[in-house]
Amino acid sequence: MSSTTRDRILDALEGVLIERGPSAVTLESVAAAAGVSKGGLLYHFPSKGAMMTGLVRRLAERAEQEFAAARDSPEGVARFFLRTSVPGTVAEAELYWSVIAALRSKEGVPPEAAELIGRMFEQWSRLLHEELGDPVLAETIRLVGDGLYLSAIAGLPQPDPRLLERVLDRLTARADAARSSGGAGDGSEGAWA
Structure with missing residues (x-):
């Protein structure tokens, strides 16, 4: 075979x-x-667990390609991350929702599979922190992106598109400013005024 x-x-x-x-x-x-x-x-x-782990490994390999694309993107990691924070297809959303549900059920799914999913989320956080240098901004962008993604795969109501566009514009403007200043943001509250 x-x-x-x-x-x-x-x-x-x-x-x-x-x-x-x-x-x-x-x-x-x-x-x-x-x-x-x-x-x-x-x-x-x-086993079923080995099969699920194999699937999660394949998803992790796809994520590695996405991380590389984000690092190499002229728009920067933050813009790339926010732009791709909603599943591209219904099938993608359903797949990730099902994988997370399977992991949550713990029914024959080894801890390695959950650890791999966790590492994918952690890698986005690392990339954002490296690019921006402002931990508050990096975590804000990560939380917004994760929230958009998880809300979409869970089928929860999505924000008004015009409001979401304004939110993303504001975040990407802050990210661009942090990138242009060499990621020297201090994370102070004043940056959000």
Whole structure:
């Protein structure tokens, strides 16, 4: 069995999570969706937990590509982060919501998977702190971005688009000012006047 079979299994796992939710994830349901035997699935993933960890690892690899794109972006990490803080597709939102739900249920999901998700969120925080140098501004941007993302994947009401645009404009203006000053912001309250 090749690595393409492994990818097909992970694609099938994503599909089951999106279409039927975490409670529908079994070795049998994923094997059937992937078009492989249960033995073929077990060759790549010896348990449901290993399969979920494999999926989270793949999501972490995608996140690493996004971190690199943010670091290399001429718009800067903060603008990149805020611009991408809402899932690009309904499928992406449903996938991350299902993964988080599976992690929260702790049903056969190893701690490693939760740690990987946590590291993805922590990496955004590190990148923002490195770029901005102002811990208050960096955390404010991180919290806004995380809040937008988590609200979107949870299906919660979204802010008025005009108000959200004003919020993001204000934050990105502060981020641009911090970047142009070499990240020398002191995080004082005066910066928010």
